[in-house]
Amino acid sequence: ATAPWHLILGTALVGLFSPFRIVPTNTEFLHLLPQIGMSKAGWQRAAHTTGMFFIGPVLGAYLLGWLGHHDAFRLVAAGMLVTLLIGNRVLSNSTPGRGQDATSFLQRLRAQFDIVAQRAELRHSLLIEFFGQTAMAYFNVFIILVAMREFRVPTQIAAGLITTQGAVFVLTLVLVGSWLAHWKESARYALAFIVLAVTQVLFAFPITVASLW
Numbered sequence: 547a548t549a550p551w552h553l554i555l556g557t558a559l560v561g562l563f564s565p566f567r568i569v570p571t572n573t574e575f576l577h578l579l580p581q582i583g584m585s586k587a588g589w590q591r592a593a594h595t596t597g598m599f600f601i602g603p604v605l606g607a608y609l610l611g612w613l614g615h616h617d618a619f620r621l622v623a624a625g626m627l628v629t630l631l632i633g634n635r636v637l638s639n640s641t642p643g644r645g646q647d648a649t650s651f652l653q654r655l656r657a658q659f660d661i662v663a664q665r666a667e668l669r670h671s672l673l674i675e676f677f678g679q680t681a682m683a684y685f686n687v688f689i690i691l692v693a694m695r696e697f698r699v700p701t702q703i704a705a706g707l708i709t710t711q712g713a714v715f716v717l718t719l720v721l722v723g724s725w726l727a728h729w730k731e732s733a734r735y736a737l738a739f740i741v742l743a744v745t746q747v748l749f750a751f752p753i754t755v756a757s758l759w
Contacts, residue, residue, distance in 0.1 A: 567629065568594075570637055592719040599686075599712025607705040674735065681742050685711065685749060689758065697755040707758055 547553045575590050609618040649657075662668055686708060693704040726734050748757045 567633060570640075571633060574637060574640055588719040588723045592716045595712055595719065596716050600709055600716060603705050603708040603712065607702040611702065678738070678742065681746060685745070689749070692749070692752065693755065693758055696752060697758075699755060710759065 547556070572590075579587060606618070606622075609621060613621065662672065689707045689711075690701075690704040693699040693707060694701065726737075729737075752758055
């Protein structure tokens, strides 16, 4: 990259192509969930998050210091190619598409909005997911910048904030589900909103670097 728009374009392309990997694998997993048991639902998300928010940031910070940006990006690209090959092999036995008989894109899009319009509980869940994902994205995008600019934290240590968040996220998925399963849904949401609100306040008004951690 020789200009900021090169990185912006690269990020846009990653954002465009990631759903082509994530949506099929998640769909196939949900298809298999009745066979492997609901208790494994958190484990699948935990595996994905472990790579993206825990192992990835640790290796990323290390590789930038060892290989530099050029070779680190090449290695990441090779890793994406490997996931493509693995995914192609894993999903090769999935049910084939309907080809020319498939529903058109506009019909599928309209059907999605019809479902949302008809189901109040779905709209409720989507709204909650929207705010949760917004809070996570806000943290992931700005946490390193805040740590480096406000508290002069070295880059690799600042990247550890993302790693810590990923570790907590994974442990929550794996360990807390069975504990919260006995709570009422309203109580679970109340706890989640309280935790999110507290973290956003700590993030918005960081008194010390400890508040970021």
